[in-house]
Structure formats: structure tokens, C-alpha cells
Amino acid sequence: MSSSSAAPAAKPPMRDALVAAAFRLFLERGYEQTTVDDIVALAGVGRRSFFRYFPSKEDVVFPDHERCLDDMTTFLAAGAADDEPVRRVCDAARLVLRMYAENPAFSVQRYRLTRQVPGLRAYELSVVWRYERALAAYLRERFAGWPDGTLQADVVAAAVVAAHNNALRSWLRSDGSGDAGTAVDHALGHVQAAFGRPVRTVGRAGHTDEVVVLVSRRDAPLWRVVQEFETALGRA
Amino acid sequence: MSSSSAAPAAKPPMRDALVAAAFRLFLERGYEQTTVDDIVALAGVGRRSFFRYFPSKEDVVFPDHERCLDDMTTFLAAGAADDEPVRRVCDAARLVLRMYAENPAFSVQRYRLTRQVPGLRAYELSVVWRYERALAAYLRERFAGWPDGTLQADVVAAAVVAAHNNALRSWLRSDGSGDAGTAVDHALGHVQAAFGRPVRTVGRAGHTDEVVVLVSRRDAPLWRVVQEFETALGRA
Numbered sequence: 001m002s003s004s005s006a007a008p009a010a011k012p013p014m015r016d017a018l019v020a021a022a023f024r025l026f027l028e029r030g031y032e033q034t035t036v037d038d039i040v041a042l043a044g045v046g047r048r049s050f051f052r053y054f055p056s057k058e059d060v061v062f063p064d065h066e067r068c069l070d071d072m073t074t075f076l077a078a079g080a081a082d083d084e085p086v087r088r089v090c091d092a093a094r095l096v097l098r099m100y101a102e103n104p105a106f107s108v109q110r111y112r113l114t115r116q117v118p119g120l121r122a123y124e125l126s127v128v129w130r131y132e133r134a135l136a137a138y139l140r141e142r143f144a145g146w147p148d149g150t151l152q153a154d155v156v157a158a159a160v161v162a163a164h165n166n167a168l169r170s171w172l173r174s175d176g177s178g179d180a181g182t183a184v185d186h187a188l189g190h191v192q193a194a195f196g197r198p199v200r201t202v203g204r205a206g207h208t209d210e211v212v213v214l215v216s217r218r219d220a221p222l223w224r225v226v227q228e229f230e231t232a233l234g235r236a
Numbered sequence: 237m238s239s240s241s242a243a244p245a246a247k248p249p250m251r252d253a254l255v256a257a258a259f260r261l262f263l264e265r266g267y268e269q270t271t272v273d274d275i276v277a278l279a280g281v282g283r284r285s286f287f288r289y290f291p292s293k294e295d296v297v298f299p300d301h302e303r304c305l306d307d308m309t310t311f312l313a314a315g316a317a318d319d320e321p322v323r324r325v326c327d328a329a330r331l332v333l334r335m336y337a338e339n340p341a342f343s344v345q346r347y348r349l350t351r352q353v354p355g356l357r358a359y360e361l362s363v364v365w366r367y368e369r370a371l372a373a374y375l376r377e378r379f380a381g382w383p384d385g386t387l388q389a390d391v392v393a394a395a396v397v398a399a400h401n402n403a404l405r406s407w408l409r410s411d412g413s414g415d416a417g418t419a420v421d422h423a424l425g426h427v428q429a430a431f432g433r434p435v436r437t438v439g440r441a442g443h444t445d446e447v448v449v450l451v452s453r454r455d456a457p458l459w460r461v462v463q464e465f466e467t468a469l470g471r472a
């Protein structure tokens with residue numbers, strides 16, 4: 001989780017100016033007491049400019065989630081057929097962390113604001129839900145045809161989001177000090193240990209289940225091997 | 237998950253009449269087109285009666301969640317110290333299922349309505365979040381002092397909610413046909429298999445970790461024994 005060497009994508013300066021003006025007013029006066037008119041007056045632009053970028057006042061609080069959701073969907077769609085699915089969704093979740101970690105001061109301000117304003121909390125829950133559904137949709141496709149595939153997809157997606165958010169919230173509560181990437185890696189490692197496969201089953205996709213070939217990493221613990229073997233035999 | 241032989245708790249008839257009137261109008265005219273005035277006129281009561289029971293129009297759509305959240309909190313608080321924690325939160329989640337299964341026709345109507353009205357979808361997400369936090373709070377207490385206790389608590393709570401809702405949604409989409417309880421039991425069994433302990437560690441709570449005594453159920457698979465042993469040794 002090193003800070004990327006590539007420059008972030010260029011954003012329209014007017015959009016940035018609106019976000020900056022909005023947050024300055026939210027912090028000074030409070031979120032509820034700030035109107036869109038106040039924001040555009042401070043930014044020195046017209047109302048129509050505001051609504052060109054943001055459908056509502058709530059959206060200016062979370063200016064990067066739509067882009068991040070797009071990035072996540074693109075990332076998942078670009079995966080290879082032999083990607084380990086749980087690892088892939090963990091990597092997708094790291095895109096969200098990266099967005100927060102790009103601008104710690106802003107992320108911490110927003111976290112405080114979101115905890116104070118119930119409407120923003122509800123907005124955030126709906127965004128989290130959309131991330132979770134994006135991960136689940138990918139996993140449902142990867143698990144298609146497996147027993148309880150959609151159930152497993154939903155459970156793993158929820159676990160990934162919960163682990164990511166546990167680490168993200170700790171980092172935000174610590175005012176963005178410390179390395180968010182390390183904390184999230186640790187949390188996601190927990191989910192991969194519970195659900196990921198250090199062992200791959202080869203020769204199961206076909207029509208016959210008579211032959212099961214297991215290819216195991218050297219460092220996979222014995223019990224994971226047993227588990228995978230039982231799954232392959234349909235006994236788990 | 238047999239239908240309970242005990243009668244449901246008595247509810248004030250006026251409250252029931254308001255819910256019935258509201259749903260009749262929501263189905264006839266649509267949710268957005270129905271006002272609180274319309275509802276109280278049909279129920280034959282005054283506005284103040286409505287707001288005595290429901291803070292807003294949204295709340296009448298989910299009339300039993302507050303009671304269910306209370307029941308869940310009470311149930312978790314009444315647990316014994318040697319309850320297997322994952323089993324306990326699974327049982328707590330079954331209280332939600334029971335609320336839905338008590339009145340299948342109403343639950344299916346509400347499900348359809350919630351999918352059509354974005355505001356209700358947001359409301360539902362906030363309710364789901366409160367259930368998840370109730371489960372996580374219990375688990376955090378049970379896992380206190382364990383490495384990554386809060387992380388594990390959050391992940392298990394999210395997994396339980398996801399599994400429960402996967403089965404609940406399937407049942408609602410099938411118009412409430414089939415046995416919701418069996419489907420939820422199956423889904424929660426998946427979470428218990430991933431996170432629950434068929435093996436108990438005894439003699440670890442104390443000050444010395446030199447002795448680890450494992451008490452295993454006869455039917456626990458070998459790999460779970462190995463896993464629990466590694467956890468007890470702090471290696472997992």
C-alpha cells in the first residue's frame with residue numbers, strides 16, 4: 001500500500017473548489033446550517049455549476065465514491081479466470097482504502113462530519129452497500145454452479161467489507177495517523193485465511209468428479225489441505 | 237423454526253389499524269402519493285395518534301423492528317458465559333427471521349414496496365446496520381482480550397447478517413413460499429462452519445499459556461481440531 005507513483009487523475013478545478021468551499025462551511029457552521037447557495041457563493045460559481053457535479057448537498061460530502069465504484073467494477077471485470085476469487089475481492093476493497101488514504105486530513109474531517117449528521121450516515125451506508133454488492137456480484141459469477149454459490153458470495157463480500165471498514169475506522173478514529181494500508185492488509189488477511197484457498201482444486205470443472213487433483217502451496221497448513229479435499233469431494 | 241405455539245404479544249389495535257390502513261393505501265396509490273393525513277383518515281383516528289406510534293411515515297412500513305431489536309439485545313444479554321458465541325449470534329439472528337415469518341403476506345408486500353422506494357431501501361439499510369451492530373457488540377465483549385477481537389467480532393457479525401439476509405431474501409422473492417426457517421438454518425450453518433467452534437479450549441483464560449487442554453466433540457473433523465489447536469497456541 002505504498003502511495004502510488006502515478007499522479008492522480010486530473011479533476012476539474014471547479015469541482016475541487018466546490019468541495020473545499022463546502023467543507024469549510026460545514027466545519028464553520030455545521031452541515032445542516034449550510035445551504036448550496038452558501039457553498040456556491042463562497043466558491044464564486046453559480047448554482048448550476050454545483051448541480052453539474054453533485055446531484056445534492058449530500059453528494060459533495062462523498063465526492064469520490066462514484067469514481068471509486070467505477071474503478072472497482074472495472075478492476076473486477078478485468079480479472080483472469082484463474083484469479084483466486086477471495087484475493088481478488090480483497091484487492092478490490094483496497095481501492096476504497098486508497099481513496100481514503102490519498103487525502104487523510106479530508107477523510108478524517110468527513111468521518112467526524114458523518115458521525116454527527118444522521119442523513120450522512122444513511123448516505124454512507126447506502127454507498128457501503130453498493131461496494132458490497134459489487135464484490136458479491138463478482139463472487140456470484142465466480143462461484144456460479146457451486147453448491148450455495150450465491151450464499152457464499154454474499155457472506156464473503158460482507159466479511160471483506162466488514163474487515164476493511166474495521167481497519168479503516170480505526171485509522172480514521174486515530175486521526176489518520178499510522179499506516180492505513182498495513183492495518184487493512186492485516187484485516188483482509190483474516191478474511192482470506194477464513195475463506196480463501198491456499199490450495200487449488202484442478203480437474204473439477206469438468207463433467208466427471210472421479211478424479212480430484214489437488215495442487216497445494218508448500219506453506220499451506222495441513223488442515224486447509226484436508227478442508228479443500230473434503231470440499232472437492234462434496235463432503236464439506 | 238416451527239411456528240411458535242405461544243401467542244404473539246398483544247399489540248394495541250389502533251397501531252395495527254394504522255399499519256393496515258397505510259399498507260392498503262401504499263398498494264393502491266403508491267408510497268409517495270400517500271400522506272399521513274390519508275392514513276389517519278382511512279384508519280379513523282387523528283394525526284396525533286399516528287405520531288404516538290410512528291415518528292414518521294417510513295416507520296409505519298417497518299412497525300416491528302424496534303421491538304425485534306429490543307428482543308435481540310435482551311436475548312444476547314441473557315446469554316451464559318459458556319455459550320458458543322457464534323451459535324449465540326446465529327440464534328439472535330433467527331429472531332429477525334421469526335418476525336418476518338410471523339406474517340408472510342405482510343412481509344412479502346413490504347419487500348416489494350421497499351424495492352420500489354429508494355427512501356425505504358435506505359431506511360432498511362439503517363435497520364440492518366443496527367442489527368449488525370447489536371451482534372457485533374455482543375461478540376466484541378465475548379472476544380475481548382483476544383488478538384483481533386473487535387475485527388473478528390465485526391467480521392462474524394457481518395457474515396451472520398449476510399447469510400441470514402441471503403436466505404430471507406430468497407424466501408421473500410419466492411412470495412413467502414417454502415420454509416423460511418429451514419433456509420435460514422442452512423445459511424447460518426455455513427457461517428457456523430466457517431467461524432464457530434466445534435472444539436472448546438479449556439484452561440486458556442488464566443495467566444499461563446503453558447497448558448492448553450482441548451475438549452473436542454466426537455464428530456468434529458480433524459482439521460477443525462488442528463485449527464483450534466493452532467489458535468490456542470497463538471499461531472493462527
